[in-house]
Amino acid sequence: MLYREAGQFKSTYAADMAIFPIRQDRMALWLLLAVAFLGVPLLAHFRIWPLGSDYFLRAILIPFLILSLATVGLNILMGYCGQISLGSGAFMAIGAYSTYKFATGVHLPLAWFGTAISIDPLPVLPSILLGGVMSAVVGILFGIPSLRIKGLYLAVATLAAQFFFDWVFIRVKWFTNYTPSGSVAAPEITIFGYVFHTPIERYLLCLAFVAVFAVISKNLVRGNLGRQWMAIRDMDIAAELMGIRPLYAKLTAFAISSFIVGIAGALFAFVYLGAWEPLAFNIDRSFQLLFMVIIGGLGSILGSFLGAAFILILPILLDQGPHALGIPVTVETVSLMVLVVTGALICYLLVVEPLGFARLWSVAKEKLRLWPYPY
Amino acid sequence: MKADVETRPVSASAAAKARGDVLLSVDNVSLSFGGVRALRDVSFDIRKGEIRAIIGPNGAGKTSMLNVINGFYHPQGGIITFKGKRRHDMRPYLAASQGIARTFQNVALFRGMSTLDNIMTGRTLKMRRGILAQAIYWGASQREEIRHRKAVEHIIDFLEIKHIRKTPVGKLPYGLQKRVELGRALATEPELLLLDEPMAGMNLEEKQDMSRFILTVRDTFDTTIALIEHDMGVVMDLSDRIVVLDYGRKIADGTPGEVQRNQAVIDAYLGIPH
Numbered sequence: 001m002l003y004r005e006a007g008q009f010k011s012t013y014a015a016d017m018a019i020f021p022i023r024q025d026r027m028a029l030w031l032l033l034a035v036a037f038l039g040v041p042l043l044a045h046f047r048i049w050p051l052g053s054d055y056f057l058r059a060i061l062i063p064f065l066i067l068s069l070a071t072v073g074l075n076i077l078m079g080y081c082g083q084i085s086l087g088s089g090a091f092m093a094i095g096a097y098s099t100y101k102f103a104t105g106v107h108l109p110l111a112w113f114g115t116a117i118s119i120d121p122l123p124v125l126p127s128i129l130l131g132g133v134m135s136a137v138v139g140i141l142f143g144i145p146s147l148r149i150k151g152l153y154l155a156v157a158t159l160a161a162q163f164f165f166d167w168v169f170i171r172v173k174w175f176t177n178y179t180p181s182g183s184v185a186a187p188e189i190t191i192f193g194y195v196f197h198t199p200i201e202r203y204l205l206c207l208a209f210v211a212v213f214a215v216i217s218k219n220l221v222r223g224n225l226g227r228q229w230m231a232i233r234d235m236d237i238a239a240e241l242m243g244i245r246p247l248y249a250k251l252t253a254f255a256i257s258s259f260i261v262g263i264a265g266a267l268f269a270f271v272y273l274g275a276w277e278p279l280a281f282n283i284d285r286s287f288q289l290l291f292m293v294i295i296g297g298l299g300s301i302l303g304s305f306l307g308a309a310f311i312l313i314l315p316i317l318l319d320q321g322p323h324a325l326g327i328p329v330t331v332e333t334v335s336l337m338v339l340v341v342t343g344a345l346i347c348y349l350l351v352v353e354p355l356g357f358a359r360l361w362s363v364a365k366e367k368l369r370l371w372p373y374p375y
Numbered sequence: 376m377k378a379d380v381e382t383r384p385v386s387a388s389a390a391a392k393a394r395g396d397v398l399l400s401v402d403n404v405s406l407s408f409g410g411v412r413a414l415r416d417v418s419f420d421i422r423k424g425e426i427r428a429i430i431g432p433n434g435a436g437k438t439s440m441l442n443v444i445n446g447f448y449h450p451q452g453g454i455i456t457f458k459g460k461r462r463h464d465m466r467p468y469l470a471a472s473q474g475i476a477r478t479f480q481n482v483a484l485f486r487g488m489s490t491l492d493n494i495m496t497g498r499t500l501k502m503r504r505g506i507l508a509q510a511i512y513w514g515a516s517q518r519e520e521i522r523h524r525k526a527v528e529h530i531i532d533f534l535e536i537k538h539i540r541k542t543p544v545g546k547l548p549y550g551l552q553k554r555v556e557l558g559r560a561l562a563t564e565p566e567l568l569l570l571d572e573p574m575a576g577m578n579l580e581e582k583q584d585m586s587r588f589i590l591t592v593r594d595t596f597d598t599t600i601a602l603i604e605h606d607m608g609v610v611m612d613l614s615d616r617i618v619v620l621d622y623g624r625k626i627a628d629g630t631p632g633e634v635q636r637n638q639a640v641i642d643a644y645l646g647i648p649h
C-alpha cells in the first residue's frame with residue numbers, strides 16, 4: 001500500500017490536529033504498540049528468537065525504554081525550549097534517590113528544632129511519582145539562572161548541578177541509608193499488590209510508563225505550552241511580545257523535563273539496575289542523554305526514541321558485526337570505535353542536519369509521499 | 376470587502392475616520408544610550424482608529440520610539456499614557472496583555488515553527504487551560520485549541536497565506552515572512568498595532584498587497600495602527616497623521632499635506648545641516 005495522504009481529506013480541524021494526521025502513520029503506530037505490548041511478551045514467554053533468553057529484554061529493551069523516556073524529558077528542555085542542560089544525569093539521580101528514600105521511609109532529624117520529619121515507607125508507585133516531583137523542584141531551582149544566562153553559561157551552570165549532586169549522593173550518607181559501601185538496593189517493586197519480578201513484567205512496567213509519558217509529552221508540545229517553549233527557543237524577544245512570559249515558559253520546561261528525567265532515573269535504578277551506586281548517574285550519563293537527543297533530533301519526540309536506540313545499539317553492532325564477519329576485534333577497539341562513530345555522527349548532524357534522525361526520517365517520508373512524481 | 380477597499384478614495388475616508396479619542400499619548404519622552412540621545416523630549420498622540428505614521432531619516436529614533444511604547448526600552452524621562460492610564464515600569468508581555476502588538480524591522484518570526492504555529496502563538500494570552508488539561512489534551516484543551524485554530528484560520532484566509540500554512544517560516548521568501556509576522560500580531564487582536572517598516576524590501580505588488588491588508592485591518596478589525604515606513608508614497612496614501620523625527624527630536628506633526636509642505640521636514644530629508 002502506498003504512503004499517501006491524497007484522498008484523505010480532513011474535514012475538521014480536530015482531524016488535522018491529531019497526533020498522526022496521516023492514516024498510514026496511525027496504522028504503523030498501532031502495529032508498533034501491538035508488537036510492544038503483545039508481540040514482545042509473547043515471544044519472550046515462549047522463548048522464541050530473538051527473545052530466546054532474558055538477555056534481549058533485560059539488557060537491551062528495558063534500558064532502551066528507560067533511556068528513551070529520559071531522552072524525551074531532556075528533549076523537552078533542550079529541543080523544544082532551547083535551554084541546554086548537561087545535568088540530566090543528576091536529575092536521574094535525584095529521581096532515583098528520592099524514590100529510594102520514599103520507598104524505604106524518610107526520617108530526617110531536625111535537631112535544632114527539637115523535632116524530626118518522619119514518613120513511613122510508601123508504596124513504589126507513589127514513591128516513583130514523588131521522586132519525579134523532587135526532581136522537578138530541583139529542576140525549577142536550577143532553571144532560575146536560565147532567566148539571566150544563556151547558551152554556554154547555562155550549560156556550565158547545569159554542569160555544576162551535575163557535580164554538586166554527584167558529590168551529595170556520595171558524601172551525604174543519609175541518602176543511601178548509611179550503607180557502608182554507598183551502594184543501595186531497591187526494594188521489591190509492588191504495585192497494587194502485584195509484584196513485578198520477571199523480566200517480562202518489568203519490561204511491561206517500563207513500557208507503560210514510557211507510553212503514558214510519551215503521549216503526555218506529545219500533547220504538551222503540540223499545544224499552547226509547547227508553542228510557548230518553541231517561541232522562547234526561536235526568538236525570545238518576539239515571544240515576550242506575544243505575551244509569553246519567559247519565566248513561566250522556561251520554568252515549566254525545566255519542571256516538566258526534570259520530572260520526566262527523574263522518573264526515568266527512578267525506573268533506571270529500581271527496574272533496570274536493582275542495586276546501584278552514585279556512579280550510575282554521573283556526567284557520562286548526562287552526555288549519553290545529550291548524544292541521544294542530538295542524534296535523534298532536537299525537538300522531536302519520535303527522535304528521542306531513535307536517538308536512544310542508536311546509541312544503545314551501536315556498541316552491540318560494532319561488537320557483533322566484526323565477529324560475525326570473522327574479524328577479531330578487542331574490547332578496547334570496540335569502545336574506541338563507538339566513540340569515533342558517535343563523535344563523527346554528532347559533528348555531521350550538528351553541521352548538516354541539526355534536527356537529527358527524526359528529520360531524515362520525515363524527509364524520507366516527504367519523498368515517499370510524492371513518489372513516483374517528484375513534483 | 377476587498378473590492379470595497381480598492382475602489383474607495385482611500386485617504387479621504389481615512390481622514391474622516393481619524394476623529395477618535397486619544398488612545399496613546401507620549402509626553403516629553405527622552406531616551407539615551409550612553410552618549411547617544413535616541414529620543415529627546417518627544418511628544419505626540421495616537422487616536423483611536425487612525426493610522427499614524429512615524430517617519431524620519433535613518434537613525435532618527437523611530438524604532439526606539441516603538442520599543443519605548445511596548446516596553447523594551449525604558450525612557451529616562453517623560454510620561455506615557457495608554458487608554459487613559461499613566462504607565463509605569465512596562466514589560467513587553469505586559470504591553471501585550473494590554474493590547475499592544477508589534478512587527479519588527481528585521482523579521483522576528485519563530486523560525487523553527489510553521490506558519491500556523493507562529494500565528495497560533497499570538498493566541499497565547501487568550502488560552503486558559505492549565506498544564507494538566509493540556510497534558511491530557513482530549514476534552515477541554517482540544518476544544519480550546521480548535522476554537523483558536525478557527526480564529527487563526529480566519530487570519531490566514533485574510534492574508535492569503537493558506538498554501539504555506541504548514542511550511543516552516545524559515546523557508547519562506549521575505550515578503551511572505553513579513554505577512555506571517557503581521558498575521559501573528561493580528562492573532563493577538565490588538566488595540567494598537569505597531570508596524571516597523573512592514574514594506575521594507577518588497578516589490579511594488581507586495582507593497583500594494585500589504586497596504587491593502589493594513590487598511591482592511593484598520594477598517595474591519597477597528598485596530599489603531601502606528602506605522603514606520605520609508606516609502607513616502609505609501610506613507611502619504613495610508614496615514615491619517617504623520618510624526619516626523621530627526622536626530623531624536625520631533626520636527627513636524629500633522630496631516631500628510633501639512634507635513635509635505637513643512638520646511639523642516641524637507642530640509643531633514645534633503646540633509647540640510649541644522
Ligand SMILES: Nc1ncnc2c1ncn2[C@@H]1O[C@H](COP(=O)(O)OP(=O)(O)OP(=O)(O)O)[C@@H](O)[C@H]1O
Nearest residue numbers: 408411413431432433434435436437438439440480
Ligand atoms: N540598543 C541600543 N543601544 C545603543 N544605541 C541604540 C540602541 N538602539 C538604538 N540606538 C541608537 O539610537 C538611535 C536611533 O535608532 P533607531 O533604531 O531608533 O533609528 P530608526 O529611526 O529606527 O532608524 P532606521 O530608519 O535606520 O531604522 C541610533 O543612533 C541608534 O544607533
Ligand SMILES: [Mg+2]
Nearest residue numbers: 437438439480
Ligand atoms: Mg528602525
